[in-house]
Amino acid sequence: MTWLTNTLVLSINSHRFKLVWLGAFIIFLFILPLFSGDYLLYMVMQMAILCLLSYSVNLLLGYTGLLSFGQAGFYACGAYACGKVLLAGASLLPGIVIGVAVAAIAAIILGFFCVRHTAIYFAMLTLAFGMMIFSLTQKWVNFTGGDDGLIGIPRAALNFFYIFNIKMDTIPAYYYFVIAATLIAIYILYRILNSPLGLIFQGIRDSETRVSFVGISVRKSRLICFTIAGMYAGLGGALLAPLEQTITPSASHWINSTDPIIATLLGGMYNFSGPIVGSVIYFLLKDIIVRFTMNWMLILGIIIIILVLTFRGGVMGAFRAYLLPWLKSRLRQGA
C-alpha cells in the first residue's frame, strides 16, 4: 500500500502521468461523436476555436509578456480569407492554408510596427490595428459584404489531388477535421515553446535587457512570436468560417479579442495547458450560467475581478500551487 501511494505521489507530477491524461483526453475527443448530438459537437468545435485563439493570446501574454487587443483582427483575416477562397469554389485545405497565410502576412506587416513597443503602447497599437481591420471588414462592402458579411460559405470537401476526398457537410465529419487540426496545431506550438525559441520568448518576458545582452534580437524574436500568434488566431478564424458558414464584421471587433484573454486568464497563463482548460471552463460556465440567469456578463465580470485580484495563475496555477501539494500531503498521510 505504501508503495502504491508513493508511486501515486511521485507520478502526479511526472511526464508519464501527464501523457496518460492527454491520451485519455484525445481518445475522449475522438469517440465523442459516437454518443453525442450535433449541438455538443458544435460546442466542442467552438471550444477548439476559442482554444486556438487563447493560445494565440497566451503565446503573447503568458510567454512573451505582451497583451494584445488586436487578435480578433487576425482571427477575422483568417476567417474572411478562408471564406473568400471557399466561396470561390476551392476545397477545404487551400481555404484553411490561405486563411492562415493571410493572417500570417497581416501579422508580419502589423507586427513590424507593434513589436517596437511594450506594455501599454503595444496594447494600444494592437487595438488600433485591430479596429482598422474591423472598419475595413465593415466598410469594404465589395470585398467583405459589409455589415452582412460573407454569407453561404460552403463546407467544402477535403480533397487532395484525387488521393482522398472526404465530404465535410455533416457536423461529425467537420468535427473530426477541426479537432485534428487543433490538436496538430497545439502539438506544434508545444514543440516551439519547448525549443530554444520558446525559451527566448520567456526570457523576454522575464527580462528583456538580459536577453538582449546575450546577443539575441529582442525585436526580431517578438516579431516571430507575434507572427506565430497571428497564425494561430488566423487558423481559428479559418476553421470558424466553414463551421458557421457566415462571417460578419463583429468577428474582428476588439470586444472579441477579450474572450480569449479571459479564457487564458481562467485557465492559467503561465501554463501550457492553461488555454485548453480555460476555453473549456469558459464555455461550460457560459452554458451553465446562461441557463439560470440573464446576467452572464455580471458573473463573468466578477469572476475575472476575483481571478485578477487573487488567482493570477488561473485554474492551472491554483492547481499547481494549492491542490497538488494538498493532494500529495493527503496521500503521504494515508501512507
Add this chain to the structure above:
Amino acid sequence: MDNFIFQALNGLSSAMFLWLVAAGLTVAFGVCGILNIAHGSLYMMGAYFAFTSFQILGLNFWLSIVFALIGVGIIGFLMERFFLRRIYAQPIEFQLILTFAFILVFDNLTKMIWGTMLIIPTMPSLFQGTIPIVGRPFPIYNLFIIGAGIGVAVGLWLIMERTWWGKKLRAAASEREMANAIGINIPALFTAAFVFAALLAAIGGALSTPIRVCDSGVGGAVIIPAFVVTVIGGLGSLKGAFVGALIIGVISSLCTLYIPFIELFILYLIMAVVLIIRPQGLFGGER
C-alpha cells in the same frame, strides 16, 4: 465653405464629449498610472443617473448633473478603494484586464436596473431652439456644450496649476515615492484623483443625455475614441487630451461630411501612425 464651417462647429461640440471622457482617463492615468478601460462605463453611469433624476425624479437639469456627479463619485470611490488599489503594483496587463471586467459588470448592472431601454434624449426647455450660424440653424445646446467643455478645461488648468491640491497631484504623478517621502498621503490622494476622474466622466455623461442616445453598450463604445484621443495627445497629458479631442472631433466630423466611407478607418490610422512615429503623443513628456 459654409458646409465646412458648419460641420467643423458640429465637430467641435462632439470633440467636447471626447475631451470630457479623455480628461478623466488622463487624470487617472497620469496620477494613479491606471489606464481605466471602464472609464467609458463611468460616463455611461453618469448619463443614466442624470437621465433618471431628470426624467423620472423630475429634478431640473442642473440638479440632475449634481445627482450624476454624486452617484458616479461614489462608484469611483468604491472602485478605487476596494479594487484598483490592490493592483497598482501589478503589470499593466492585469490592470487592463481588471478594468475591462468592470465594463462587463457595469454594462450588466445598467441592464438589470434600467432594462434594455434606450435613453431617448429630452432637451431641457432652457436649451431648446437654435441660432443661425452661416445661415443655418445651429442648436443652442451644442454651443452650450462647447462652452462647458472649454469651461472644464479652464477649471482643470486652474486646479492643476493654481491650487495646492493640484500641485500635490502633479507631484504624485511625476515622482510618487518622493511625494510620499515629503508627507503626501499617496493612497488617499490616489483615491481622490480617481474619484475626480470619475466626476469628469460623469459630467460628460450627464451633458450627453439631452442629445445622445444612451444604452448599456455605450461604456465600451465611448472608450475607444477616448483612447484614440489620449494616445494622440500623449498619455497622461491634459493639454494633449484637449488638443487631441479637438483634432479627432473635427476630423471625424469633417470625414462624415466628405468621406463617410472611411471615417472610422482614418481615426484608427491616425492613432496607429502617432503610436508608431511618436508613441509619447503630441504633448507627451511635458505635463
